[in-house]
Amino acid sequence: MSTEQQHVAPPEAQSPELFENPGIEEHRERLADTDPREAKRVERLIVLILTISALASIGAIVAYAVIPLDSTLGNLRYSTLFLGLGLGIGMLGIGIAAIHWAKTLMSNVEYVEERHLQRSDDETRTVAADMMKHGVEDSGIGRRPVLKGAVVGAAALAPLPILVPLIGNLGGSWDISAFRHTVWGETPEEFSGNIPGGGTGRRLALDPSDEPIMASDVTIGSVFHVIPHGLTEHEHYFEEKAKAVVILVRLDPDELQEPQEKADWSYEGIVAYSKICTHVGCPVALYEQQTHHLLCPCHQSTFDIADQARVVFGPADRPLPQLPITVDQEGYLVARSDFHEPIGPSYWEREK
Structure with a gap:
């Protein structure tokens, strides 16, 4: 048989053009x-x-x-x-x-x-x-x-x-002013007066271990998720933590673009910003070391840490609030004050 010759199935093996309707299967009770x-x-x-x-x-x-x-x-x-x-x-x-x-x-x-x-x-x-x-x-x-x-x-x-x-959970206070203040503005008695020039003295601590952070332990490019030291003992721990969480990053000081009025808000290239996205409040926690960008995973709002956490992409319409920091007499990172603006979504600013 030639290789070019095609095999033809017998007539009985070919599919019929139409199939007979088999009907409904007999009902079985x-x-x-x-x-x-x-x-x-x-x-x-x-x-x-x-x-x-x-x-x-x-x-x-x-x-x-x-x-x-x-x-x-x-x-x-x-x-x-x-x-x-x-x-x-x-x-x-x-x-x-x-x-x-x-x-x-x-x-x-x-x-x-x-x-x-x-x-x-x-x-x-x-x-x-x-x-x-x-x-x-x-x-x-x-x-x-x-x-x-x-x-x-x-x-x-x-x-x-x-x-x-x-x-x-619909009860409780819906006072907008609650988002204008965090425990960073509270001065624990044990740290009162322990930083030059005054300030709250509230130490920055690792989340969730509550271990205070020394400035010497923060290297360039490192990222820390931070809470106020002693917050774990707070009566309303979860509520206050949700407002006070901070992301801490150290950059080369020459790469920081700081206005004159915020020149003392960082310490040797170490900056701290609120982790709460200014779009709808998701945690901003993805850091890209080469570009110094912080990404919100919810809607991809992107903030430039080297330039006052300004928005470079996404739906957020204002920078992340910065936490002014310095070091105390023992070399621990501390807050100079509370945030100077409300944390979280921008719609809180609709009511003053």
Whole structure:
């Protein structure tokens, strides 16, 4: 046979142009369709799953109410854990119950209906309405009040682990002035008067170890995530930390572009800026050493650390607030004062 000769399949092996419609597979009844006891057992199983779902949702709400959200990190972790478990098990239970119900109790008969114009005649519409009523009746929800009650109860409780903490956190002070002051402006008694020329003397410390930072330990190109020293003992630790977090960077002093009025806000090339992005408040923590740019991972706002943290890209419309720093008599980095402008998103400035 020539290599150019093509193989031709016999006629019986060639695919036909048209396939015969096989129709609908013969309906096979399930055990629950023919055995009332099996149907009742399945119903009880679904009710049990929905009950577990409802109890998980209630448990999450109880955990939120019982576990205090104070300065203890462990309490915050446990509260978040139980809220997440309650919400997850609650939603998962509803999903599993719905699938099991559909596969074992609801009608599994296939119906075929020819597609017509969108507006059918009145007789067809009446038949369609009757079919829908028949489908509801066939699902058994009307004659299974316990199952119906379990569905309604679990569905009503499932969103509460989200709504209760949300509503519970709506209280408290919404005073805009709270964002104009941080604990950097508070002077601990033990550090009072320990820096030349005066100032708060609040030491800069590593986050989260709270270890004070010596200026000699900060090398060019290094980056530190900083909190006020002693903040871990604060009554409202998480709230104050959210406002006071700082990023500390050391550059070559010759690369810094500082105006005359801020000439003493840095120390030998070490600068400190708020980590809270001035767009919507995300943490700015990605530092590019070669360009001296800080990047916000949320919406890519970019700030130039060498030039007063001015915005060079992205939606932020003002620089990061700078924390004036110096060193104390022991060589530790300290804050001269609080930030001189509100930290965080610029919309706080809409109210004075």
